[in-house]
Amino acid sequence: MFQVSIIGSGNVAHHLIKFFNHSEAFELKQVFARRYDAVSEMINPYQYINNIDQLHEVDALIICISDDFIEKISHDIQLKNTLILHTSGGQSIDVLSNHQHAGVLYPLQTFSKNKRVNLENIPLCIESKNQEDLDLLHAISSKISSQIYEVTSEQRKILHLSAVFVCNFANHLYQIGETLCEANQLPFELLVPLIEETANKVKYLSPKVAQTGPAIRGDIKTMQKHLDLLEQVKHKELYTLFSKMIKDNEL
Amino acid sequence: MFQVSIIGSGNVAHHLIKFFNHSEAFELKQVFARRYDAVSEMINPYQYINNIDQLHEVDALIICISDDFIEKISHDIQLKNTLILHTSGGQSIDVLSNHQHAGVLYPLQTFSKNKRVNLENIPLCIESKNQEDLDLLHAISSKISSQIYEVTSEQRKILHLSAVFVCNFANHLYQIGETLCEANQLPFELLVPLIEETANKVKYLSPKVAQTGPAIRGDIKTMQKHLDLLEQVKHKELYTLFSKMIKDNEL
Numbered sequence: 001m002f003q004v005s006i007i008g009s010g011n012v013a014h015h016l017i018k019f020f021n022h023s024e025a026f027e028l029k030q031v032f033a034r035r036y037d038a039v040s041e042m043i044n045p046y047q048y049i050n051n052i053d054q055l056h057e058v059d060a061l062i063i064c065i066s067d068d069f070i071e072k073i074s075h076d077i078q079l080k081n082t083l084i085l086h087t088s089g090g091q092s093i094d095v096l097s098n099h100q101h102a103g104v105l106y107p108l109q110t111f112s113k114n115k116r117v118n119l120e121n122i123p124l125c126i127e128s129k130n131q132e133d134l135d136l137l138h139a140i141s142s143k144i145s146s147q148i149y150e151v152t153s154e155q156r157k158i159l160h161l162s163a164v165f166v167c168n169f170a171n172h173l174y175q176i177g178e179t180l181c182e183a184n185q186l187p188f189e190l191l192v193p194l195i196e197e198t199a200n201k202v203k204y205l206s207p208k209v210a211q212t213g214p215a216i217r218g219d220i221k222t223m224q225k226h227l228d229l230l231e232q233v234k235h236k237e238l239y240t241l242f243s244k245m246i247k248d249n250e251l
Numbered sequence: 252m253f254q255v256s257i258i259g260s261g262n263v264a265h266h267l268i269k270f271f272n273h274s275e276a277f278e279l280k281q282v283f284a285r286r287y288d289a290v291s292e293m294i295n296p297y298q299y300i301n302n303i304d305q306l307h308e309v310d311a312l313i314i315c316i317s318d319d320f321i322e323k324i325s326h327d328i329q330l331k332n333t334l335i336l337h338t339s340g341g342q343s344i345d346v347l348s349n350h351q352h353a354g355v356l357y358p359l360q361t362f363s364k365n366k367r368v369n370l371e372n373i374p375l376c377i378e379s380k381n382q383e384d385l386d387l388l389h390a391i392s393s394k395i396s397s398q399i400y401e402v403t404s405e406q407r408k409i410l411h412l413s414a415v416f417v418c419n420f421a422n423h424l425y426q427i428g429e430t431l432c433e434a435n436q437l438p439f440e441l442l443v444p445l446i447e448e449t450a451n452k453v454k455y456l457s458p459k460v461a462q463t464g465p466a467i468r469g470d471i472k473t474m475q476k477h478l479d480l481l482e483q484v485k486h487k488e489l490y491t492l493f494s495k496m497i498k499d500n501e502l
Contacts, residue, residue, distance in 0.1 A: 011463070067473060090476060109444060109448055110448055110452070110461075110464075112452070115456055121444050149438075151437070158432070158435040158480065159442075160477075161481070162432060163428075164466075165427045165428050166427075166442050167445050167463070168462065168464035168493070169424050169497075170449055171458050171461055171462055172462070172497050172500075173421050173424070174450075174458035175457075175458035175500065177413040178457065180413045180416075183409075184405075186402070186406055187400075188453075188457075190359060190374050191417050193359070194359055194361060194418050195418070195450045195453055198361055198418045198450070199449070200450075201361070201363070201366055202446055204366055205365070207422050207425035207426035207429055210366070210422055211419065211422055212363065212419060212422075213415050213418065219317075219319075221319065225341060234495075238496075241485065241488060241489060241492065242419070242420045244485075246419065246420075
């Protein structure tokens, strides 16, 4: 059984805390958060600390806070034998360089507090500079997920950037679909099977091969009609930019 | 059992032909296509015609061809008692106005020939101007899918436009993710669980509520880093446009 502690109370912290508290492979020792009420529903009072000096040595301490504060809090951590991890896609492992045992455990997924996810299927991107720490990181990760990838800090930045495209931006496209439907008395649920199938296709076909629609067909008439239907300038701008990119990318 | 015929050999025709030939609720009478080899693997020779005048009266004739040619072919069809349908999202029912019995059967889904889909779960958007034809259209549609929606031509155009955003443009975002991964020796499969979860979320959370990432957080540092990492001008342009839209749409 691994002893772990967590710093943070955001979306990633939330899902990890719940997982560790229910996993037989882990004992969640301590959770550091500024406010108790942010974590009170998930942990017991004795697990909570709000003073960084109260941290005990454990197998791994996982920092799940905003990118900007990781390096700062890392310097406040006085543990010597604990593997110190952060979970950020955008931060190098070097922000933890004041620790002898440091690493990264980046779960490549979108987390919302009110939506359950199965950590088992989430790719965990891990990194550590020495073999002993990497071995421990592998051992810990494999108790969380079945998909473990060793990834450098540089590659991790690219994954984080890619995630913004395939997750945040895709989600914004769904929001545009919802807005268009609502403005025309159509239930958004009509679009859901299409959204699911489009995502599902990438398991079987490269997105380049899977592309359909007026832009890839070069159907200028339909594209012009669509631009006329759009009311918001930014929607028109997005439509034009995407159509051009899809057309130029033709196989 | 309904007797149906199909005009066309594209993606939609392909999936409907296969469905009708395997469904006990339908008899696929005839398929009109310019070239036999486009449909030869799916039908028997006696079902094939390449002369529009050879069409027999059936319960419904389904036109599955490019938008630009629907009106033209409609004028060539001499059937009197058959319900004439098209499957286009972008065309009004009026392109079939030379027929007494006309309607629309628009499957809101993305079809690729080499990817199976379960028609049962696909929303069918139907429209007809008289009740008798609408009743028949309901009866036929309900043997194909469990999700039937009556939708006007104007609403259908909006759905078609929305589909371009949530399907074609989302798929292009996946392609950008694939490109970024490949350029950095990362397997695209790393992004697949994220793509699936992002799509899956819309069943439980409105996209507006589900949004995560640097833009909604207003994390300017990360956004600047991402822009620096991007090499293609169009990718930078897209990143800036989306980030601005997501920020402005804040709840």
